Amino acid sequence: MDSSTDAQLERWNRFRANRNKALASEHGWLTLTSFQWLDRQPAAVDLAPGLWSTDGTTAFLTAAATDGLTLVETGEAVDGTISAALADEESLMWVQFGGDDGTQVVVELAMRADRYAIRTRDSSSPVFTEFDGVPTFEYRPDLVIDAEFRPYPTPVDVPIGTANPLVDGVHRTVGELVFRLPGKDHEFHLQAEEEKLGALTATFHDETNGDSTDEWRKVSTARPRPDGSVVLDFNRAINYPSAFTPYGTCPMPVKNNSLDYRIEAGEKDPMIAD
DSSP states (O other), X not given: OOHHHHHXXXXXXXXXHHHHHHHTSTTSGGGEEEEEEOOSSOEEETTEEEEEEEOXXXXXXXXXXXXXXXXXXXXOBOOEEEEEOOOTTOEEEEEEEOSTTSOSEXXXXXXXXXXXXXXXXXXXXXXXXXXXXXOBOOOOGGGEEEEEEEEEEXXXXXXXXXXXXTOOEEEEEEEEEEEOOTTOOSOEEEEEXXXXXXXXXXXXXXXXXXXXXXXXXXXXXXXXXXXXXXXXXXXXXXXXXXXXXXTOOOBOOOTTOBOSSOOOOSBOOTTSOO
C-alpha cells in the first residue's frame, strides 16, 4: 500500500470512528423503540404515559405530575395539557421520563406526511446498549472514484417511497453524478440531492442489497469543483437509520438509482452476522 493509500485509509478510519460515535449518541437513532400515529381523540399510547392527540394542525399531551413527564428543553414538569405545532418533516424532542434522573426515555414529536406521530427513544434499548460499531467491508481504494457532477438547469422533485409504507417522500434532484466502476465499460449515473454548503448525497441500490448490505444506502461527496469534478468514495457509503430500527421514515432511492454492480465497500447490514 503506497503512502497515498495509507493516508486515505487513515482518513477512512477517522471517518469510521466518528460515524460510530455519532450513532452511539444519547437518544440517537439506536434508541428508537416505537413509532405511533396520533388520533383526534386523546388516547394512551405504547411505552409512554399520558394521553396524546391531534386536531390535525397541533399535537396535544395531557398528563398529571405523577406521570413523571418533563419538558426536554426546560425540565419543567408536565401537569395538565401542553401543545406543540410542527411543519411537515419537522421533529421535536418534546418530553422525557423514566430512569434515575427522569431522562431515560425521550418522546419525539414528528410531523410526517402531514400527520402527527410520536417516537419513543429509550436509552436502555438493547440495540443501543449492545452497539459496538457498524460492520463494514474492508477498505477498497479502487472504489474511491473520480466522478463528474452534471447539474440540472433547475432542481426536479421526484416522488419516492420511504421505509414506512404510510409515508411518502420527495427527492429534490439537483443533477447527476456520472462515473465508471472497475471492470465495467459503461457509465453509471446517480441522481443526487444537495446538502449543506453544496455537498451532494446519492441514495442507491446495488447488487449487494439483501445479502451483505441493507436494502439501500447513501454516499455523500464534498461540493463539486468549478469544473464539476468530485470524488465519490464508496468506502463512505452508510446505512440509513432504518437499517438499525423499524421505526425510521428514511427515504428510498429514486427509481433510476440502482447500480448493476456489487459495491463491496462501506457499511454492511448491521442485522446480518458476519
